[in-house]
Amino acid sequence: MKYFVATILTKGKKEQVGFYANDRKEANDYVKLKHSGMVIKVTEAPEPIEARLKKFQTNFMQNIKKRKIKPDGLIAAIRQLAVMTNAGISIHDSLSEIASATEDQSLKFVFGKLADDINAGHSLSTAMEGFRFELGNLSLAMVQLGEKTGNLDEALYALADMLEEIRANVIKFKKAMAYPRNVMIAMAIAFTVLISYVVPQFKDIFEELGAELPMPTQILLTLEFVFNNYGPYVLAILFIAFSTFKYMINNYTHIRFRWHEILLKTYLIKNLIKYSTLSRFTLVFSALIKAGIPIAEALDTSISMIDSLPLKAKLLTVRGAVEKGSTLNKGLKETGLFENMITQMISAGEDSGTLDAMVSKVAEYYKMRFDAIIDGLSEAIEPIMLLLIAGMVILLALGIFLPMWDMGNAVQGR
Secondary structure, eight states: OEEEEEEEEETTEEEEEEEEESSHHHHHHHHHHHOOSEEEEEEEOOOOHHHHHHHHHHHHHHHHSOOOOOHHHHHHHHHHHHHHHHTTOOHHHHHHHHHHHOOOHHHHHHHHHHHHHHHTTOOHHHHHGGGHHHHOHHHHHHHHHHHHHTOHHHHHHHHHHHHHHHHHHHHHHHHHHHHHHHHHHHHHHHHHHIIIIIHHHHHHHHHHHOSOOOHHHHHHHHHHHHHHHHHHHHHHHHHHHHHHHHHHHHHOHHHHHHHHHHHTTSTTHHHHHHHHHHHHHHHHHHHHHHTTOOHHHHHHHHHHTOOOHHHHHHHHHHHHHHHTTOOHHHHHHHHTOSOHHHHHHHHHHHHHTOHHHHHHHHHHHHHHHHHHHHHTHHHHHHHHHHHHHHHHHHHHHHHHHHHHHHHHHHHTTO
16 A cells, blocks of 8 residues: 545644555545545655554554454344345344344454445455455455345355355364374373473483483473473464564465465365365355356456465456456366366356356355365374374383383493
């Protein structure tokens, strides 16, 4: 965003107000909306150092702790909004009513701001753009669909159903991860106790021995020294590193793109991301096609809700190909994301004029694949869990017992 300075005449006095806007038109509209005085001029200006520091501090703190809306509260609010919209109540009044009735402070803040933006003349989808993190890309895509088709209430009902399905998958994911997580936490606690209290007891014995210690023992003693002497500093460094990394991911597109690429090459995670993305993409695309939205425009809306930047970039080539006159199945095939069976189904749908039905079948297929991955997640993660547990046990066993065996051999004169 650009920095603008507005000169305003208020009660016979001139004052200058600095603010951010995308362009001069938006800057003029903002000044007229926010200030009651006479606007003399609005000019683009260099961003002051104080404003840069304040902007950096604000962005940094917002990225560390954003207003996360609870899924259950959001689903209930979307359903309530759908009911009120279907009953003929205005969007502004519906949003205001939901904001005043809810006890979720994040939901109250977001819906209250949406109501204010609607009152200022913005559309619901435009107002929601500023709360993409809180509401999610899927919410924006479905609201845009409702506005384009004139059936906002139906789009909101469909959105609530989709969010409930996603919520159910999240619950299944947490249940699948519960056992491995609890086992790893127990092992981490046991390892910490051993490093803090058991290893120091052997440390004195090893120092009296004066012999050259094996590598596993040296690793344990190093961990013990760092943990007991610099533990708080290590935790502080880890927290700062995590916060900085999170800030860079959220504010620098090239870093976020590279991070998403790494995730798409990571065992187990890559399939979760790929099939959840394709399931959501085909689901929204199917709803748009059924509503009679042109393919290129439907692709544009469906792709806009994708979080993974590498997958988003590949699917954007499909929109480009369709705009140039290519068929949809050919564009999908060139991405390398879709199996040959899927592209054949899309081709058959294009030839027979039943593309909406075929895309709906594809959406069901990817939903089935994603559900299968979630259901088998616990079994898939067991090898990793066993490997980590075995590594900790072997390190502790060798680190402690190898020197003890050497001492026993030395006493026996071997």
